[in-house]
Amino acid sequence: MKPKAFQDYYPEELSHCYGCGKNNKHGHQLKSYWKESTDKAKPLQTIATYTPEKMYTAIPGFVYGGLIASLIDCHGTGSAAAIAYQSSGREMDTLPSLRFVTGGLNVRYLAPTPQNTELTLIGTFTEIKERKVVVSIEVFSHDTLCATGEVIAVLMPKNMMPK
Amino acid sequence: MKPKAFQDYYPEELSHCYGCGKNNKHGHQLKSYWKESTDKAKPLQTIATYTPEKMYTAIPGFVYGGLIASLIDCHGTGSAAAIAYQSSGREMDTLPSLRFVTGGLNVRYLAPTPQNTELTLIGTFTEIKERKVVVSIEVFSHDTLCATGEVIAVLMPKNMMPK
Numbered sequence: 592m593k594p595k596a597f598q599d600y601y602p603e604e605l606s607h608c609y610g611c612g613k614n615n616k617h618g619h620q621l622k623s624y625w626k627e628s629t630d631k632a633k634p635l636q637t638i639a640t641y642t643p644e645k646m647y648t649a650i651p652g653f654v655y656g657g658l659i660a661s662l663i664d665c666h667g668t669g670s671a672a673a674i675a676y677q678s679s680g681r682e683m684d685t686l687p688s689l690r691f692v693t694g695g696l697n698v699r700y701l702a703p704t705p706q707n708t709e710l711t712l713i714g715t716f717t718e719i720k721e722r723k724v725v726v727s728i729e730v731f732s733h734d735t736l737c738a739t740g741e742v743i744a745v746l747m748p749k750n751m752m753p754k
Numbered sequence: 755m756k757p758k759a760f761q762d763y764y765p766e767e768l769s770h771c772y773g774c775g776k777n778n779k780h781g782h783q784l785k786s787y788w789k790e791s792t793d794k795a796k797p798l799q800t801i802a803t804y805t806p807e808k809m810y811t812a813i814p815g816f817v818y819g820g821l822i823a824s825l826i827d828c829h830g831t832g833s834a835a836a837i838a839y840q841s842s843g844r845e846m847d848t849l850p851s852l853r854f855v856t857g858g859l860n861v862r863y864l865a866p867t868p869q870n871t872e873l874t875l876i877g878t879f880t881e882i883k884e885r886k887v888v889v890s891i892e893v894f895s896h897d898t899l900c901a902t903g904e905v906i907a908v909l910m911p912k913n914m915m916p917k
Contacts, residue, residue, distance in 0.1 A: 604814065605813055607811045607813070607814050608811060608812055608813070608818060609809060609810050609811055609812075609818040609820065609821065610818060610820050612811070615809065615811060617809040618809065646772060646778065646780040646781065647772050648770045648771060648772055648775070648778060649771055649772075649855065649914075650768060650770070650771070650853075650855070650910070650914045650915075650916065651767065651770050651916045652914075652916060653914060655771060655772040655773060655824075656824075656827055656855070656856045656859065657772065657773050657820065657821075657823060657824025657827050657828070658772065658820075658824075660820060660823040660824065660827065660859055660861075661818075661819075661820025661821075661823065661824070664819055664820050664823065665820070690813075692812065692813070692819070692863070693819045693861075693863050694862070694863055695860070695861065695862050695863070696819065696823055696859075696860070696861045696863075697858070697859070697860045697861075698823075698856075698858065698859045698860075699857070699858050700855070700856050700857055700858070700859075703911075703913065703914050747813070748866070750866065751812075751813045751815075751816060751866050752813075753813060753814045753815060
C-alpha cells in the first residue's frame with residue numbers, strides 16, 4: 592500500500608495551496624513522501640514526482656521556471672512538516688497541526704528542463720529547529736540535474752490561520 | 755497612449771511563457787514597463803501590476819508563494835531584456851532578440867500577501883552586463899512590502915531557441 596503523502600495529512604482548512612493542496616482542484620497537488628533507503632549512512636531524504644502540463648511553458652519545449660520554483664517550495668514546506676512531526680515524536684495526523692510556510696526560497700536553474708517528462712524532487716534537511724527547517728532540494732529530469740533549491744520553511748504564524 | 759509592455763516585444767515564438775507570454779492563454783500574462791519618475795537622481799526602475807486569481811491560494815485568504823516567485827521571475831527577465839536593449843542603444847522590436855532566462859531566483863517572504871488586492875512589483879538593477887543582468891524586486895500590496903526578490907537573468911542560450 593502506498594503511504595499517505597505529507598500534504599494529505601494537512602488539515603482540510605489548510606489544504607487549498609495551489610502547489611500542493613488536495614482541495615485545490617486547479618493546482619498541482621504535489622505529493623511528497625519519505626525516500627526509502629536501505630543505506631543507514633545516508634541522510635534522511637524526501638521525494639516527490641511531477642509531470643508538468645504543457646501550458647507550464649517557458650520557451651516552447653521547456654518547463655516554466657516559476658513552476659519549478661513552486662514545486663521546490665511545496666516539497667520544501669511539506670518535508671519541513673514531516674521532519675517536524677518526526678522530531679517531536681508525533682504522527683502527522685495529530686493536532687495541533689505543524690504546518691510550515693515559506694520564509695525564503697532560493698533556486699538555481701542549471702539546465703533547461705524538458706517538457707513531457709516526469710520531474711523528481713529530492714529533499715535533504717540542512718537545518719532542523721522547532722520553528723524553522725531548511726530543506727535543500729534537487730530537481731531531476733531523468734538523470735539530469737535541472738535545478739537546485741533551498742527552502743527556508745517557518746512554522747505558520749497564527750495570523751495566517753483561516754478564521 | 756499606454757506604452758507597450760516589455761514582454762509584448764518578445765518574438766512570437768518566444769512569447770509562450772506561463773508567467774508573461776502573450777501567446778499563453780492559460781498564463782498570467784504579466785506586463786512590465788519603465789517606471790516613470792521626474793526625479794533624475796532616482797535609479798532607473800521598472801514596474802508591473804497583477805491581481806492574482808483566487809485559485810492561486812496558499813492558506814485561504816493569502817496568495818500562493820509560488821505565484822509571487824513567478825511574478826518576480828518574469829518581471830526580472832522582462833526588465834533584464836529592457837535594460838539590455840537600452841544599454842546597447844537598440845529599440846526592443848529589433849533583431850536579434852535579447853531574451854533573458856533565469857539563472858537564479860531568490861525570494862524572501864516578509865508578510866502574508868492578502869488575496870483580492872492588486873500587487874505592484876518594482877524592479878531596480880543591481881548589475882548590468884551584456885549576458886547577465888541582476889534585478890532586485892520589491893512586491894507590494896498597497897503600502898505593505900510583502901516580498902523581495904532577486905533575479906539573476908542570463909541571455910537565453912542558443913540551445914533553448916525553438917526549432
